[in-house]
Amino acid sequence: MASSRSRRHSGRRHPLMGALLLVIGLFVTGGAYAAASTGIAHAQDAPVSQEALVEEGEKLFLSNCASCHGLNAEGTVAGPTLIGVGALSVDFQVGTGRMPMAASGPQAEVKPVQFTQPQIDAMAAWVATLAPGPGMPDPQYYAADGDVANGAELFRINCAMCHNVAGAGGALTEGKYAPHLRDLQPIHIYGAMVTGPQNMPVFSDMNLTPEEKNDVISYLKYLDENPSVGGFSLGSLGPVSEGLFIWLIGLGGLIAVAVWLTARSN
Numbered sequence: 208m209a210s211s212r213s214r215r216h217s218g219r220r221h222p223l224m225g226a227l228l229l230v231i232g233l234f235v236t237g238g239a240y241a242a243a244s245t246g247i248a249h250a251q252d253a254p255v256s257q258e259a260l261v262e263e264g265e266k267l268f269l270s271n272c273a274s275c276h277g278l279n280a281e282g283t284v285a286g287p288t289l290i291g292v293g294a295l296s297v298d299f300q301v302g303t304g305r306m307p308m309a310a311s312g313p314q315a316e317v318k319p320v321q322f323t324q325p326q327i328d329a330m331a332a333w334v335a336t337l338a339p340g341p342g343m344p345d346p347q348y349y350a351a352d353g354d355v356a357n358g359a360e361l362f363r364i365n366c367a368m369c370h371n372v373a374g375a376g377g378a379l380t381e382g383k384y385a386p387h388l389r390d391l392q393p394i395h396i397y398g399a400m401v402t403g404p405q406n407m408p409v410f411s412d413m414n415l416t417p418e419e420k421n422d423v424i425s426y427l428k429y430l431d432e433n434p435s436v437g438g439f440s441l442g443s444l445g446p447v448s449e450g451l452f453i454w455l456i457g458l459g460g461l462i463a464v465a466v467w468l469t470a471r472s473n
Contacts, residue, residue: 264333293340
């Protein structure tokens with residue numbers, strides 16, 4: 208009897224029992240967490256109604272944009288009105304990190320994006336309800352599968368005077384500048400052409416058709432893949448850097464050769 212009681216007593220104090228209970232607890236906790244996470248993921252993947260999207264966009268706007276643009280996007284001394292700018296303008300400005308601005312200045316600078324794409328879509332949907340404006344285009348118009356040669360010609364005619372023929376950007380007046388156009392998302396290039404941000408003119412469908420805009424985008428994406436088609440780019444700064452190279456290297460080399468020949472003859 209004493210021996211049996213001793214075995215039962217020692218079984219309850221087995222050193223592996225605590226470890227076994229810990230493993231069972233971890234499995235139970237992990238399973239419950241996985242089930243909860245799956246439920247949340249399915250809820251997030253569920254389609255959001257347009258009304259809910261607009262409501263979420265208004266909340267985000269009031270929390271992050273109203274201090275400059277007004278509670279109803281009517282504009283203030285710190286920021287312009289957003290009534291009528293359309294969803295595409297919001298997608299460009301917020302999607303490139305230009306908005307919200309970090310500080311006032313001659314123009315909004317590109318910086319890391321502060322919102323997720325669903326949040327940007329929500330704010331764009333709310334702004335679109337304020338008044339008619341440019342909406343999001345059909346993806347076929349920024350697919351970058353157009354005529355590269357035609358896009359290059361259109362770019363030289365309409366854009367190169369500010370952005371440089373190689374899309375390297377350039378300086379403007381009063382501290383403003385035309386930004387470079389390398390490694391940009393096609394939708395943002397399209398949005399810039401349609402909405403005309405900063406000092407950029409608006410290219411409506413009467414100026415450039417959606418197909419022609421796609422050609423321009425195709426040319427810029429071609430430059431991304433072939434940054435220096437003609438050889439050494441010299442910074443892609445055009446005749447300034449090329450002329451400086453000729454004066455310093457070309458003429459300097461000729462003078463050095465002339466001095467060397469004169470020294471040899473003496």
